[in-house]
Amino acid sequence: MTVQVVLCLTRRPDITHEQFRTHYENSHAPLAMKYMGHLVQDYQRYYPQCRLPTIEEAAAGITEADRSYDAITVLTYATTADREEFFRIAMSPGIGEQFAEDEAKFMDRAKLVIHATDSASVVTAPDGTQLWPR
Numbered sequence: 001m002t003v004q005v006v007l008c009l010t011r012r013p014d015i016t017h018e019q020f021r022t023h024y025e026n027s028h029a030p031l032a033m034k035y036m037g038h039l040v041q042d043y044q045r046y047y048p049q050c051r052l053p054t055i056e057e058a059a060a061g062i063t064e065a066d067r068s069y070d071a072i073t074v075l076t077y078a079t080t081a082d083r084e085e086f087f088r089i090a091m092s093p094g095i096g097e098q099f100a101e102d103e104a105k106f107m108d109r110a111k112l113v114i115h116a117t118d119s120a121s122v123v124t125a126p127d128g129t130q131l132w133p134r
Helices: 017-039 055-059 080-090 095-103
Strands: 003-009 042-046 071-077 113-117 130-132
Touching (some): 003 080, 017 042, 017 080, 017 095, 080 095
Antiparallel strands (some): 003 071, 003 113, 042 071
């Protein structure tokens, strides 16, 4: 089973969503892959267009809410050791400072949320019947 990390990033309030995305794609992502790309099996970046309303918000007539995050990143590793090595390198002397300097140009580091996850790719009914994938 692979190991994943989900990062939820918020832009600095003084830059636009497009400026955030451009910097992330053209500076930050290449910087990460330069030093740690050999540890990553997959690197997906998602850019929310809007946040859909909660059930309570929808009942109140709200159809679209402010985005919670400007990017949601999913990094996939073969092993927990690869994940740990990724973050060790990212925080190591010299490299850690490069990341901090680059992040300060486009994101609000105080709002960064990081989740270590595992995943499930099969959905089964209580009787054991596989529902997805079909």
